[in-house]
Amino acid sequence: MLRSALILILAFLALSSLALEEPSQADDYLTAAAIFKESFQYDKAIEILENSSQLKENNELARYLARLYFLSGKHNKALSIFERIKDKNWLDYIYLGLIHEETNQYSKALRSYRRSIELKDSSIALFRSGKIYRLKKDYKKACDFFQKVLDVDSSIRIANFYLGECSLKIGHNEQAYSHLSKAITFYPQNKEIQTLLSEAKAKLGPDYFKTREKDKTIKRKRVKFAPIRPDEDSPLVRVAIAQDLNKFSFSCQGQFLIKDESTDYQGKAGEIYTLARKGKRLYLYGYEDKKELKNFSSKVTISSIREQGLSFAFYVLDIVYGQDDFWQKKLDRAYQGDLEALLVKNELILINILSIEDYLKGILSAEIPASSAEEALCAQAVAARTFAVRNRNRHKEKFFDFCSDVHCQSYHGLSARTKATDKAVDLTRGEILVFNEKPIEAFYHSNCGGCLSADSFGNIEYLEAKIDSASGVMPDSSYLQEMWFIQEPATYSESGSKSSYRWQRVYDREDFRYIFGESLQSLDAINPRSKGDCLRYKEVSVDIAGQSLNLKGDLNIRNYFDKLRSNAFINEIKYDSKNLPDLLIFW
Numbered sequence: 375m376l377r378s379a380l381i382l383i384l385a386f387l388a389l390s391s392l393a394l395e396e397p398s399q400a401d402d403y404l405t406a407a408a409i410f411k412e413s414f415q416y417d418k419a420i421e422i423l424e425n426s427s428q429l430k431e432n433n434e435l436a437r438y439l440a441r442l443y444f445l446s447g448k449h450n451k452a453l454s455i456f457e458r459i460k461d462k463n464w465l466d467y468i469y470l471g472l473i474h475e476e477t478n479q480y481s482k483a484l485r486s487y488r489r490s491i492e493l494k495d496s497s498i499a500l501f502r503s504g505k506i507y508r509l510k511k512d513y514k515k516a517c518d519f520f521q522k523v524l525d526v527d528s529s530i531r532i533a534n535f536y537l538g539e540c541s542l543k544i545g546h547n548e549q550a551y552s553h554l555s556k557a558i559t560f561y562p563q564n565k566e567i568q569t570l571l572s573e574a575k576a577k578l579g580p581d582y583f584k585t586r587e588k589d590k591t592i593k594r595k596r597v598k599f600a601p602i603r604p605d606e607d608s609p610l611v612r613v614a615i616a617q618d619l620n621k622f623s624f625s626c627q628g629q630f631l632i633k634d635e636s637t638d639y640q641g642k643a644g645e646i647y648t649l650a651r652k653g654k655r656l657y658l659y660g661y662e663d664k665k666e667l668k669n670f671s672s673k674v675t676i677s678s679i680r681e682q683g684l685s686f687a688f689y690v691l692d693i694v695y696g697q698d699d700f701w702q703k704k705l706d707r708a709y710q711g712d713l714e715a716l717l718v719k720n721e722l723i724l725i726n727i728l729s730i731e732d733y734l735k736g737i738l739s740a741e742i743p744a745s746s747a748e749e750a751l752c753a754q755a756v757a758a759r760t761f762a763v764r765n766r767n768r769h770k771e772k773f774f775d776f777c778s779d780v781h782c783q784s785y786h787g788l789s790a791r792t793k794a795t796d797k798a799v800d801l802t803r804g805e806i807l808v809f810n811e812k813p814i815e816a817f818y819h820s821n822c823g824g825c826l827s828a829d830s831f832g833n834i835e836y837l838e839a840k841i842d843s844a845s846g847v848m849p850d851s852s853y854l855q856e857m858w859f860i861q862e863p864a865t866y867s868e869s870g871s872k873s874s875y876r877w878q879r880v881y882d883r884e885d886f887r888y889i890f891g892e893s894l895q896s897l898d899a900i901n902p903r904s905k906g907d908c909l910r911y912k913e914v915s916v917d918i919a920g921q922s923l924n925l926k927g928d929l930n931i932r933n934y935f936d937k938l939r940s941n942a943f944i945n946e947i948k949y950d951s952k953n954l955p956d957l958l959i960f961w
Contacts, residue, residue, distance in 0.1 A: 400426065400428050400432050400434060400435050401851065401853070401854075403422055403423055403425075403426045403428075403435060404423075404434065404435065404438055404851075404853035405851040405852050405853045405854075406419075406422045407419040407420075407422045407423050407438060407439075407442070407853070408438075408851070408852035408853035408855075409852050410422070411442065411445075411856075412852060412856075412902065412944070413901075414899065414900075414947055416442050416446040416949075417446065419442050420439065420442045420443065420446065423435055423438060423439040423442065424439070433459055433461075436455050436458070436459065437455075437456075437459065437465075437466065438853070439455060440452045440456050440469065441469060443455070444469055444472065444473055444948065445946055445947070445948045445949065446949055447948075447949045447950050447951045447952075447953065449473050449476050449477060449951075452469070452473055453470070453473050456469060456470050456473070457470075462489070463493065464490045464491075464493035464494040464496060464499075465490075465860065467486045467487065467489045467490035467493070467499070468486075468487070468490050468496065468498050468499055470482075470483075470486040471483045471484075471486035471487040471490065471499065471502060472502065472948075472957070474486060475502065475506065476950075476956075480509070480510065483502070483506060484503060484506055484507075487499040487500075487502060487503045488503075491503075495522075495526050496526075496878055497523055497526050497527045497530055497873070497877065497878050497879070497880075498878045498879075498880045498959070500519050500522045500523045500526060501519070501520075501523050501530065501533065501880060502880065503519045504516050504518075504519030504520040504522075504523060504533070504536060504540075505536070505882070507519060508536060508539075508540055511543075513540040513541075513544045514540075514544055516536070516540040517537060517540045517541055517544065517546070517549075520533045520536045520537035520540065521537060524537070526873050527873040527874075527877055527878075528873075529873075529877070529937060529938075529939050530879065531556075531557070531560045531561075531936060531937060532557075532560075532561075532881075532885055532888060532889055532936070534553040534554070534556040534557040534560070535553070535554070535557040535561070535564075535567055535888065537549075537553045538550045538551075538552070538553035538554035538555075538556075538557055538567075538570065538571075538574070539554070539570055541553065542554075542570060542573060542574055542577075547574055547577040547578050548578065548582075550570070550574040551571070551574040551575060551578060554567060554570050554571040554574055555571065557571075558571055561888065561889065563891065564888060566888075567888075591646070591661075591662065594625070594646065594689070594691065594706065595625075595644060595646070597689055597706075597708075598627065599627050599686075599687040599689070599708050599788060601627070601628065601681065601684035601685060601686050601687075602684060602685060602686075602687065602710050602788075603683055603684055603685075604685050604710060604711065604728070604729065604732060605729040605731045605732050606729065607729075608729045608730050608731045608803075608804070609729065609730050610727055610728065610729055610730070611727075611728065611729070611733050611762065611766065611775045611776065612714070612725050612726075612727055612773070612774040612775045612776075613725065613726045613727075613728070613733060613774065613775065613776050613777075613778055613785055614723055614724065614725050614726075614769065614772065614774045614776070614777050615690065615693060615707070615709065615724050615725070615726050615778045615785070615787070616690070616693055616694065616723070616724040617724075617772075617777070618721050618722070618723075619651070619721075619722040619723070619724060620650065620651055620722065621648055621649060621650035621651065621722070622648070622649060622690060622691070622692075622715075622722075622724055623646055623647065623648045623649075623661050623690075623691040623692070624646070624647060624649070624676075624688055624689060624690045624691065624713070625645060625646045625647065625688070625689045626641060626643060626644075626676075626678050626686055626687070626688050626689070627643060627644070627678075627686040627687050627688075627689070628643045628678050628679060628681065628685075628686030629641065629642065629643050629678070629679045629686075630643075630676060630677060630678045630679060630686070630688070631676070631677050631679060632658065632668075632670070632674055632675070632676045633670075633674060633675060634670040634671040634673060634674050635671065636671075637668065637669075637670055637671075639658060639667060639668040640679075643686070645660075645661075646660075646661035646662070646691070647659065647660065647661055647667070648660075648661050648664075649674070649715055651717060651722045652669075654671075654672050654717065655669050655670060655671060655672065656669065656670045656671070656672065656674055656715060656717070657669045657670075658670070672716060672717040673715070673716040673717070674714070674715050674716075675712055675713070675714050676688065676712065676713040676714070676715070677712045677713075678712075685710060685711070687708045687709065687710055687788050688708065688709050688710075688713055689706060689707075689708050690706065690707055690708075690709060690713075690724070691706050692704050692705075692706065693705055693706070693707045705789075706789075707786060707787045707788075707789045708787055708788040708789045709726045709728075709736075709787040709788055710728055710732060710787070710788050711726055711727050711728030711729070711732065712726075712727045712728070713725065713726060713727070714727055716773065718772050718773060721772075723772060723773075723774070725773075725774050726778075726785075726787065730759070730762055730763075731799060731800075731803060733762065733776075733785065734755060734758055734759055734762065734799045735791050735795060735796050735799050736785050736786055736787045736788060736789075736790055736791060737783050737784065737785050737786075737790075738751065738754060738755060738758065738790075738795035738798060738799065739786070739790045739791070739792050739795045740783075740784035740785065740786045740790050741754060741758065741783065741784055741818070742754045742795075744792040744794050744795050745794070746794075748794070748797070748798065748801075751794060751795055751797075751798035752798045752801055752802050754798070754818070755795075755798045755799045755802045755805075756802050756806065756807060756816075757807070757816040757818050758783055758816075758818075759799075759802070759804075759805065759806050760806040760807045760813050760814060760816035761782075761783060761815075761816045761817075761818075762775075762776070762783070763806050763813045764812075764813035764814070764815060764816070765782065768782060769782075809835075809836045814836060815831060815834055815837070817830075817831065817837075820874065821867050821874045821875055822842050822867055822908075823867060823874075823875060823876075823908070823940060823942055824841065824842050824843065824858075824863055824865035824867050824875070824908075825839070825840070825841050825842060825848065825865075825907070825908035825909075825942070826838070826839060826840050826841075826842055826907075827839055827906065827907040827908045827910055828907050829906045829907045830906065830907070830910065830928060839907035839908065841865070842865045842866050842867050843863070843864060843865040843866065848908070848909075855909060856944050856961075858909075859876075859909075859942070859943065859944050859961045860876075860944075860961045861876075862875065862876050874939060876961075877939050877960075878959070878960060878961055879935075879936075879938065879958075879959070879960040880957060880958070880959050880960075881894070881936075881957070881958045881959075882894070882956065882957055883895070883956055886958060889936050890918075890936075892918060892919050893919075894955050894956065894957075894958065895954045895955055895956075896918055896919040896920075897916075897917070897918050897947065897955050897958070898917035898918065899915075899916070899917040899947075900914060900915075900916055900917075900945060900947065901914065901915045901917070902914055903915055903924075908942055909942055910928070910940070910942040911931055911941045911942075911943070912926070912927070912941075913925065913926045913927075914931050916934070928940075928941045935960065938960060943960050943961060944960075944961050945958065945959060945960045945961070946958075946959040946961075947959075
């Protein structure tokens with residue numbers, strides 16, 4: 375209610391200023407229209423712009439009115455305006471493409487998307503082109519576009535499903551299996567993906583998987599890591615490298631000892647073993663022959679036997695990194711230090727125990743390019759160390775300090791170490807950032823989107839919200855703020871990955887059903903409740919299928935909408951001629 379009242383007050387003030395002054399200020403009209411648009415009151419926004427005397431000569435007004443016409447299902451009116459604009463930009467062509475799709479003029483839609491892509495690679499134009507070619511059963515071209523979607527923005531998880539499906543149609547079974555395997559991890563309840571994945575596996579045949587596993591085992595046995603002298607002068611930390619396991623497989627570059635409080639077993643260098651849970655005990659097997667070698671209690675330590683003060687690396691197979699996120703991968707990784715496997719409430723957890731300085735060496739290149747300047751690497755080392763010191767015991771209920779994912783810091787173990795990042799850790803040894811003699815919350819990110827937020831984790835006095843540009847000014851009107859999201863303002867973040875600096879999502883009715891398991895037509899409203907720094911949503915309510923869901927906090931908002939890149943966005947619900955939702959767009 376408070377939010378709705380505020381919108382009406384702001385709109386009233388904007389309209390009042392139009393009534394009192396000569397209606398020549400296009401910005402005033404755009405601001406008033408944008409206020410109504412944010413709450414999906416498209417008809418009121420349209421009414422404001424239609425009353426502007428500058429509409430015919432001002433392309434900015436015309437473009438915004440055309441978008442509003444499109445979103446409210448008035449396709450012909452939107453089309454007539456866009457066709458009238460001479461110097462079309464990439465965004466005009468996207469909306470033209472969407473309009474042509476609505477009227478089933480797919481060749482025109484593809485031409486519009488092609489023109490848009492020529493001006494700027496955008497995931498919307500690429501994704502919709504893929505959907506059209508899929509509809510036309512030109513699966514080869516559909517594959518090309520869905521692959522480009524993932525190249526531009528790999529966070530669009532549903533593209534893996536369409537790429538896998540279309541690959542299967544043209545007999546690219548290996549590619550189909552790869553992308554459908556990803557899709558099923560994202561949408562495990564989707565029966566259509568399960569069916570297609572089974573079909574891809576059947577077409578590849580059992581011999582394909584046997585050969586692949588055999589080749590993988592041969593390569594794994596050839597992996598070599600030189601012994602390392604561990605750091606023994608800094609505190610030990612416990613890092614969970616895998617959780618919720620049934621089993622895991624590993625080898626050691628040297629001889630090792632696995633033991634509980636009463637039993638031990640000495641393992642051979644280079645041999646691969648599997649440790650599996652069975653009831654409340656842990657069982658050790660040979661990896662290839664599956665022969666049981668020993669069984670242990672619910673907690674074991676696995677330590678390499680040192681030679682001349684040097685320890686040997688453990689090589690752990692199929693570690694899942696980025697669970698459920700678009701960057702999810704299953705990789706073999708090497709770790710120095712000891713391993714500990716323990717059952718906690720019937721969950722098998724694998725923990726790496728090592729010094730905090732060695733831990734940081736397994737973090738740095740996962741969080742910043744190792745090719746960065748030395749001082750940048752040193753700054754990152756100080757930030758990472760500060761975060762670790764402040765957040766130790768973060769997961770004490772599960773008997774470890776840190777997880778190995780972005781919730782704590784991305785830890786890739788020995789596999790990630792480089793000479794440059796190791797040097798940065800050594801050069802800054804023991805250094806942390808403090809405020810009032812306490813370690814600070816040393817947050818860092820790959821890309822702030824052009825604005826540094828200070829309130830994402832509560833109000834902390836030493837964090838400052840600011841624009842990541844020389845101007846240091848955030849647009850103050852609703853319309854200009856919307857354009858700030860859609861366009862690419864010049865900020866320092868812009869020099870990084872474009873797909874993470876400014877991103878888009880579009881869901882049609884089919885996409886929405888696959889992702890959310892609900893009909894898009896059952897979506898009644900997405901109501902912004904509150905915003906924080908940098909226009910990031912802190913609370914959003916979603917009215918869908920007769921229920922109202924209240925989403926609070928960054929991750930809850932992002933995760934609900936299929937793992938959005940951030941909670942800084944504007945969104946548009948596009949309605950058909952019957953006033954039912956048929957597109958959901960995020961900028």
